[in-house]
Amino acid sequence: MASHHPIMSKDELTGFLDREFPQIHEGGQTFFVDEIGPLRARMRMDYHDRHLRPGGTISGPSMMTLADLALYAAILAHIGPVALAVTTSLNFNFLRKPEPRALIADCRLLKLGKRLAVGEVSIFSEGSPDVVCHATGTYSIPNRR
């Protein structure tokens, strides 16, 4: 079915997400598509005060939002903006406290089937090689004509 090559450009994807999910930018532009590649997507999250937790680390829910969005972006980039994928499961391991720096999410699709897409995401603090959060997720892909 879906090709292993993206059919949406970074700009098309950015436009689509901004149009469909204006809420993710409430309180200030936060999530950015950095790069789209074969079975891959990279997103960036700039943090604001509302994303911080005591001690100055970026909150778990912020990272979960970023991971979900990176997986969603990777899938849409490969199946196109019409078909809406629905998150069916997400699994997170929180490895290190992220410092108050931008976060980078590297997503890789492990499977892009007719009905199910599965991917994994590694989240890093910008400029650091250590994974702060690792996620895997599955998405249900609706029937298309």
Place this chain on the structure above:
Amino acid sequence: MASHHPIMSKDELTGFLDREFPQIHEGGQTFFVDEIGPLRARMRMDYHDRHLRPGGTISGPSMMTLADLALYAAILAHIGPVALAVTTSLNFNFLRKPEPRALIADCRLLKLGKRLAVGEVSIFSEGSPDVVCHATGTYSIPNRR
């Protein structure tokens, strides 16, 4: 170690969360401790426009935030407000699209060990018996003297 009976009341827990995590209420009071019991906690989430997604359903990240918070509240209620538990893993299954109604999170602790606490959360739309999201989570408990 920790007793199977809560040592913080609902009001003490509410006060602690509001003080330590004011960000969770940004844009309007959202999360409420409904009930605390032996190895259990129930939280409620009122939604605002920022929690909605296209089609009027409540967003996945909102439910993930609620589940994480319910687990955290259940653990704190049993070990007290000093010891900070850190989320180490979370797993979510998204079962149904939640309508735009308040969400109720029922948390049950499966283990409350010296170093690790594990629990599960079922999230419902208020007034409905169907689980919209199910979560399990593990928390690392720091050494205490």
Place this chain on the structure above:
Amino acid sequence: MASHHPIMSKDELTGFLDREFPQIHEGGQTFFVDEIGPLRARMRMDYHDRHLRPGGTISGPSMMTLADLALYAAILAHIGPVALAVTTSLNFNFLRKPEPRALIADCRLLKLGKRLAVGEVSIFSEGSPDVVCHATGTYSIPNRR
């Protein structure tokens, strides 16, 4: 779609599993359907030496096999023996070392959709109230005519 009431009896299910999965009993009859109910199944695992680990506890993979089988049995009991469900994801939390005793797996289906079934399993040592392993799983259900 599928009813919330089982359409296979305990004996029919036992017969089906024994016929289709004779391997699970290699080395001695091990897994037994104990009970089938609305959106529920209970299985029992008798252990043999091959299921033990150093220290005399029952191995993790034995519990994972039991949980997968209990979920599979619960789904089949509700959709019938023809449609083959395929495990798409499983998540386990290991809570306590199980003593060398029979294990009981209580499975509850959280969703029984047209394409996807989701359930959770709590595993106990026989006669003990403590959960030794908790699992959640998702199964893809093939199209039926």
Place this chain on the structure above:
Amino acid sequence: MASHHPIMSKDELTGFLDREFPQIHEGGQTFFVDEIGPLRARMRMDYHDRHLRPGGTISGPSMMTLADLALYAAILAHIGPVALAVTTSLNFNFLRKPEPRALIADCRLLKLGKRLAVGEVSIFSEGSPDVVCHATGTYSIPNRR
């Protein structure tokens, strides 16, 4: 704490696993340490009839056993044979039906902390680039003197 470089060789690890977990080879030598590297381990699983399911695919529990073992091997290789790590959680996504061929498990440790180790495993059919099963796992590391 633990170095990012393995302190056990492939042969030492093989000897340790064979001695401590003879059960994993019951019915014929099955699991082999292929390679140990910085924060990595690769294991191989040869299949026997008892690992097959209807249709000739290798069973889910076989892959789960392999993934758990690969994570365990990777951790032991870096902390040494004395300290016993205990699996606390495992998460699996089953992506494709594995053909009846040897399976290769590539494990990468994402974190090797004082109390907790976390890793991910990709399982392939030998000679194929497609991931058939992806796993993440967390292990509790006991206090050492």
